[in-house]
Amino acid sequence: AQSVAQPEDQVNVAEGNPLTVKCTYSVSGNPYLFWYVQYPNRGLQFLLKYITGDNLVKGSYGFEAEFNKSQTSFHLKKPSALVSDSALYFCAVSPYNPGGKLIFGQGTELSVKP
């Protein structure tokens, strides 16, 4: 069965410092991997996705994520955090097959302090 884990419920970072939000997955076959962000009282917004190709994926708002097949990870990163990055971040995975559903992790609350 496919699954995705976000081991940290909360990540605290000082503004200007690099940030990492962790995600590991379990899926049979090749995965499709996604990051979504949810600001307070809003719906989820797409940040970036890995389908195939370059393991380093760049997305919106300066975020990037690295696909690591051997470690089954897809960590979200940003070189310099902003206070406005504070939000709830979701990792999601779907197996590469027509019937595969997108499964979301539990979410990680990112707090960036000035």
Next chain:
Amino acid sequence: DAGVIQSPRHEVTEMGQEVTLRCKPISGHDYLFWYRQTMMRGLELLIYFNNNVPIDDSGMPEDRFSAKMPNASFSTLKIQPSEPRDSAVYFCASSPRNLWDTIYFGEGSWLTVV
């Protein structure tokens, strides 16, 4: 270009009442999803449709929940009778062609059952 539109945005209802949540997906999208978000259970996929046909309703919690998609531009999620444990944020989302395409979320319907 309008995104996914949900109504009502907020609803407070009494236990035992019928609740109907509505959704207009993005025009041209083949897939429509209903998700529920709670603090305890995170983001759960309730049901999804492909070209107006329900494909997987395994996430619907019980028979009190039902969903329909009478045409490509409208879907409803109904709870009858409602219970306090149904209090949650319900998201409708749509995606263009495949289950692994980017999913576009609505702003959510915040349901409180008292």
